[in-house]
Amino acid sequence: MKTKCSARRSNGEPCQRSPIAGGAVCGTHGGRAPQVKAAAARRKAAEAVQAEAQAILAHEGFAGVESPLEELSRLANEALAVKTASAARVNALTTISTTSKLGVDSLAVEVALYERAMDRAGRFLDMLAKSGFEERRLRIDEQTAGMFVTVMRNVLARLELTPSQQALVGTVVPEALRALNA
Structure with a gap:
């Protein structure tokens, strides 16, 4: 995707020219100034270093931090x-x-x-x-438990259990969950 100069023309419309390499404005809108050229060169150098670091990490098989x-x-x-x-x-x-x-x-x-x-x-x-790490973890655990309960209700509803089997659900499910923690 090619970027455009971030400046505006005298009539207020966006400039349609391309900015200088590594810069945000074209030569007409200040891109020729020494300090702008220097900043653009620093930005390009930083981008090159970052790209090289990412390539090394990708080559070594390092994944980014997801959480x-x-x-x-x-x-x-x-x-x-x-x-x-x-x-x-x-x-x-x-x-x-x-x-x-x-x-x-x-x-x-x-x-x-x-x-x-x-x-x-x-x-x-x-x-x-x-x-707030623990609070976030607790919310996730609560959401997971809520989804589990919904799934269990849907499964049990589809099984069309007899009244005696439905009465056992309140005993069997907690026992099974406790067994998971053991």
């Missing part, structure tokens, strides 16, 4: 796992400080790593809390 909140949740889980592993190492220490050859006391590396993991996990969890 940023899900990815953030995974990162939070990984940060929590690192925190837990670091906590185990700190708990195994006999002392939390070390003394250098020069006689300077400092915290053990494991303690610093644990503190960093705690901070990182806290930031991820804070981002998730501010994003």
Whole structure:
């Protein structure tokens, strides 16, 4: 799709000329100005870098992020796992400080790593809390449950169950659902 100059002619109509390469306006409407040419060149260079990065990612088989909140949740889980592993190492220490050859006391590396993991996990969890992640997940779960109930009702209605079989539905379906969670 070929773009047109974003400027307007003196009569108010849109300009029909093509903009300069990487720019938004044609040469007549300011595209020849050095700062406009420089900005267009920077834009073209950025587009080229982005296209190259996308080509590399496509070649390597990386897919784009489809659900940023899900990815953030995974990162939070990984940060929590690192925190837990670091906590185990700190708990195994006999002392939390070390003394250098020069006689300077400092915290053990494991303690610093644990503190960093705690901070990182806290930031991820804070981002998730501010994003309303759990509320969104709950709404999706409720929608899924609603669809499941509708499908079950439709299936059971089509089966034309006897009254005694219909009475069993209230017992059998919850048992089957509990079995899924076991």
